[in-house]
Amino acid sequence: MFLNQTNPGAERNSLKECVVRAVVSVRAARRVAEALLVGFLLCAEALPGQEPSWPDAMAAAQQAYQRADFDEAERLFLSALKQAENLGATDPKLATTLNNLAELYRTQRRYAEAEPFYRRALTILDTGRDSDGLQAATVQNNLALLYYEQMRFSEAEPLSRRSLGIREKLLGPENPEVATTLNNLAELLRALHRYPEAKSNHLRALAIREKAFGVDHPKVAALLNNLAMLCVEQGRTAEGRPLLERALAIHKKSLSPEHPDVATTLNNLGELSRAENRYADAERFYQQALMIREKFFGPRNPEVATILHNLGVLYQDEGRYAQAEPLLRRALELRIAALGEDDPRVGAAQRSLGELYEFQGRYQDAEPLLKGSLAIQERIVGTESNDLGRVLDALARAYQFEGRYPEAESVLNRLLQIRERAGAAEQEDIAKTLNSLAGLYRLEGRPAQAEPVYRRLLALQERILGPKHEKVVATLDILAAVTLEQGKLADADSFFEKALSIRGETLGPDHPEVATSLENYAALLRKAKRLEKAEELEARARSIRSKSSEQPPKQ
Numbered sequence: 001m002f003l004n005q006t007n008p009g010a011e012r013n014s015l016k017e018c019v020v021r022a023v024v025s026v027r028a029a030r031r032v033a034e035a036l037l038v039g040f041l042l043c044a045e046a047l048p049g050q051e052p053s054w055p056d057a058m059a060a061a062q063q064a065y066q067r068a069d070f071d072e073a074e075r076l077f078l079s080a081l082k083q084a085e086n087l088g089a090t091d092p093k094l095a096t097t098l099n100n101l102a103e104l105y106r107t108q109r110r111y112a113e114a115e116p117f118y119r120r121a122l123t124i125l126d127t128g129r130d131s132d133g134l135q136a137a138t139v140q141n142n143l144a145l146l147y148y149e150q151m152r153f154s155e156a157e158p159l160s161r162r163s164l165g166i167r168e169k170l171l172g173p174e175n176p177e178v179a180t181t182l183n184n185l186a187e188l189l190r191a192l193h194r195y196p197e198a199k200s201n202h203l204r205a206l207a208i209r210e211k212a213f214g215v216d217h218p219k220v221a222a223l224l225n226n227l228a229m230l231c232v233e234q235g236r237t238a239e240g241r242p243l244l245e246r247a248l249a250i251h252k253k254s255l256s257p258e259h260p261d262v263a264t265t266l267n268n269l270g271e272l273s274r275a276e277n278r279y280a281d282a283e284r285f286y287q288q289a290l291m292i293r294e295k296f297f298g299p300r301n302p303e304v305a306t307i308l309h310n311l312g313v314l315y316q317d318e319g320r321y322a323q324a325e326p327l328l329r330r331a332l333e334l335r336i337a338a339l340g341e342d343d344p345r346v347g348a349a350q351r352s353l354g355e356l357y358e359f360q361g362r363y364q365d366a367e368p369l370l371k372g373s374l375a376i377q378e379r380i381v382g383t384e385s386n387d388l389g390r391v392l393d394a395l396a397r398a399y400q401f402e403g404r405y406p407e408a409e410s411v412l413n414r415l416l417q418i419r420e421r422a423g424a425a426e427q428e429d430i431a432k433t434l435n436s437l438a439g440l441y442r443l444e445g446r447p448a449q450a451e452p453v454y455r456r457l458l459a460l461q462e463r464i465l466g467p468k469h470e471k472v473v474a475t476l477d478i479l480a481a482v483t484l485e486q487g488k489l490a491d492a493d494s495f496f497e498k499a500l501s502i503r504g505e506t507l508g509p510d511h512p513e514v515a516t517s518l519e520n521y522a523a524l525l526r527k528a529k530r531l532e533k534a535e536e537l538e539a540r541a542r543s544i545r546s547k548s549s550e551q552p553p554k555q
Contacts, residue, residue, distance in 0.1 A: 052076070052079065053083075054080050054083045054084060054093060054097075057076045057077070057079045057080035057083070058076075058077075058080050058096070058097065058100065060076050061073045061074075061076035061077045061080060061100070061104075062100070064076060065103075065104055065107075070104065070107070070108055073104055074101070074104060077097065077100060077101040077104060078101070080097050081094075081097045081098070081101060084096075084097045089124070090124050090127055091124075092124070092125075092135070094121075094124055095121040095122075095124040095125050095135065095139070096121075096135070098117040098118070098120050098121040098124070099117070099118065099121045099135075099138070099139050099142065101117050102114040102115075102117035102118045102121070102142065102143075102146075103142060105117070106142070106145070106146050106149070109149070109339060109340070109343065111146060111149070111150055114146055115143070115146060118139055118142060118143040118146065119143070121139045122136065122139050122140065122143070125139065132166055132169075133166070133170070134166065134167070134170055134171075136166060137162075137163040137166035137167050137170075137181075138163075140159045140160070140162050140163040140166075141159070141160065141163040141180075141181060141184065143156075143159050144156040144157075144159040144160040144163065144184065144188070145184065147159070148184075148187065148188060148191070150344075150380055151191070151344055151377075151380045151381045151385075151387065152380070152381070153188055153191045153192050154192070156188050157185070157188050157189075157192070160181065160184055160185045160188055161185065163181050164178065164181040164182065164185055167181055174208050174211065174212070175208075175212075176208065176209065176212045176213070176219075178205075178208060179204075179205040179206075179208035179209045179212070179223075180205075182201045182202070182204055182205035182208070183201070183202065183205045183222075183223055183226060185201050186198045186199075186200075186201035186202040186205065186226065186230075187226060189201065190226075190230050190233065193386075195230065195233075195234055198230055199227070199230060202223060202226060202227040202230060203227070205223055206220065206223045206224070206227065209223060216250050216253060216254065217250070217254070218250060218251060218254050218255060218261060220250065221246075221247040221248075221250040221251050221254075221261070221265070222247075222261070224243045224244070224246055224247035224250075225243075225244065225247050225264065225265055225268055227240075227243055228240040228241075228243035228244045228247070228268060228272070229268055229271070229272075231243070232268075232271060232272050232275055235275070237272050237275050237276050240272055241269075241272055244265055244268055244269050244272060245269075247265045248262070248265045248266070248269065251265055258292050258295060258296065259292075259296075260292065260293060260296050260297070260303070262292060263288075263289040263290075263292035263293045263296070263307070264289075266285045266286075266288045266289035266292070267285070267286065267289040267306070267307055267310060269281075269285040270282045270283075270285035270286040270289065270310060270311075270314070271310065273285060274310075274313075274314050274317065279314060279317070279318050282314050283311070283314060286307055286310055286311040286314060287311070289307050290304065290307040290308065290311065293306075293307055300334055300337065300338070301334070301338065302334060302335055302338040302339055302345065304334065305330070305331040305332075305334035305335050305338070305345075305349070306331075306345075308327045308328075308330050308331040308334070309327070309328065309331035309348070309349055309352060311327055312324045312325075312327030312328035312331060312352065312356075313328075313352055315327065316328075316352070316355070316356050316359065321356060321359065321360055324356055325353075325356060328349065328352055328353040328356055329353060331349050331352075332346065332349040332350060332353055335349050341376075342376055342379065343376070344376060344377065344380055346376060347372070347373040347374075347376035347377050347380075347391075348373070350369045350370070350372045350373040350376070351369070351370060351373040351390065351391045351394065353369050354366040354367075354369030354370040354373065354391075354394060354398075355370075355394050357369065358370075358394060358397060358398050358401070361401070363398045363401055363402045366394075366398050367395070367398055370391055370394050370395045370398060371395070373391045374388065374391045374392065374395065377391060384418055384421065385418070386418055386419060386421075386422040386429075388415075388418060389415060389418065389419065389429060392411055392412075392414065392415040392418075393415060393432075393433075393436070395411050396408045396411040396412045396415065396436065396440075397436075399411065400440055400443070405440060405443070405444050408440055409437070409440060409441075412433060412436055412437045412440065413437070415433050416430070416433045416434065416437060419433055427460065427463075427464050428464065430460065431457060431460050431461060431464070434453055434454075434456055434457040434460065435457055435475075437453050438450045438453035438454045438457060438478075441453065442478075442482065447482045447483075447485040447486050448486060450482050451479070451482050451483060451486070454475060454478055454479050454482060455479065457475055458472065458475045458476065458479065461475060467502075468502050468505070468506055472502070473499045473502050473503060476495045476496070476498050476499035476502075477495075477496070477499050477517070477520070477521075479491075479492075479495040480492045480493075480495035480496040480499065480521060480524070481524055483495060484524055484525075484528055487528075489528075489530070492524075496517075496521045499517065500514065500517055500518070500521075503517055509544075510544050510547050510548065511544075512544070512545070512548055514544060515540075515541040515544040515545050515548075516541075518537045518538070518540050518541035518544070519537070519538065519541045521537060522534040522535075522537040522538045522541070525537070
């Protein structure tokens with residue numbers, strides 16, 4: 001988002017409008033620029049051997065940026081910066097130049113170069129009379145976007161909130177720029193798993209845009225996409241589907257059927273369908289999106305890699321590993337070529353390919369990919385972020401399947417500590433990690449270490465799922481076995497009887513699963529030489545089985 005010295009309050013396009021963000025290819029940008037900007041380029045020409053004036057350099061730089069001639073844009077912005085430096089350390093033109101040069105670097109993902117220019121621009125505006133003006137709000141928004149792209153969400157949030165406050169005060173609460181900032185803040189909150197706040201901001205932004213532009217405007221469709229994917233992330237796919245279907249209808253009505261925004265919505269419908277296990281629908285949506293993006297951006301663009309990655313993950317979910325591997329490998333190669341080896345999207349592609357190899361039992365191939373993904377994420381979000389959860393989980397599984405139990409235990413303990421620090425929002429993830437850690441101890445033949453972890457898991461499951469949930473019953477069964485292995489007979493009987501009671505109450509006392517539960521515990525009792533108790537349970541199971549066989553078949 002560039003600053004415009006002559007009209008700082010003008011409507012600006014959002015740089016974070018949709019879940020899968022589009023980056024205009026060089027070829028496409030040049031087509032647009034050649035049609036619209038020739039006059040400006042002619043006006044900005046300087047005499048041979050003479051640098052253009054500051055206004056002309058800035059205008060020409062923005063035109064070069066729009067046609068994706070980034071080298072020329074950088075040269076012109078640097079020329080403008082040199083001139084602005086001579087105007088004084090607090091001149092607003094210097095802040096404008098610094099922000100626009102930072103935007104160029106952010107677009108190119110040259111984050112380390114962009115950040116100090118944003119910060120210097122803010123310092124200039126803070127020391128002048130525009131600390132609470134629209135220019136400051138724009139720079140704050142842009143710096144927040146940079147932090148968002150780097151997954152530095154906690155640093156981005158206060159900047160986004162400050163930008164929102166300024167725009168609400170100066171432009172009014174229903175200005176379209178306020179909607180843009182609300183959307184950006186909502187996406188930050190979604191990344192931080194603060195879903196109710198994110199939804200509230202998305203809904204407010206949507207209402208503003210519907211009022212300002214009409215209910216069938218593409219800017220409305222962009223927010224429908226984001227709101228829908230918030231629903232998908234929370235498992236509320238039934239709520240998300242009509243939002244995406246409405247967004248797709250808007251795009252098809254107002255844009256070309258081959259516009260990249262249509263591909264974005266098709267991709268998101270693919271993600272939603274995959275979450276619902278509607279694999280055939282998901283494949284169709286992904287393939288349509290892929291066709292559009294390859295035609296618009298070219299086959300080697302990172303936006304194409306996004307669809308290749310998602311389609312590969314779909315095939316992985318279906319067990320179609322031979323079809324998944326070339327897609328995931330191609331997505332990884334495209335992202336490395338376009339984004340560099342340290343980009344978080346490269347890390348995501350490494351993780352997905354590593355998970356595929358893990359599912360195939362190719363643990364030696366999986367390990368370096370998972371470690372590479374972990375290293376990228378640690379550099380971006382730090383070593384204690386909950387965003388490391390998925391790759392740590394996959395790495396622990398790979399170690400476990402290779403029989404490298406101490407390494408698996410170390411990774412799971414680290415993951416448990418991270419998730420416990422994340423607090424109440426991650427209770428289900430804590431339960432998953434406890435289950436994995438306890439299962440590892442049991443696999444190693446360490447029931448004394450497994451028992452307290454399973455007890456913690458049971459208490460957590462009863463609290464978040466309810467005391468009669470099927471997962472609670474499964475954990476009670478395991479605890480019965482684990483305590484029996486240690487000779488804790490009273491505890492084992494207590495866990496078994498509690499599980500049996502819940503099954504009898506929820507399924508009925510003569511349900512076949514009750515018989516199975518009796519038979520399984522009887523088998524454990526026989527191993528523990530408690531033959532009399534085992535025979536008693538086996539007799540009860542036979543009685544249930546006989547009643548079941550006597551019942552007439554259902555019509």
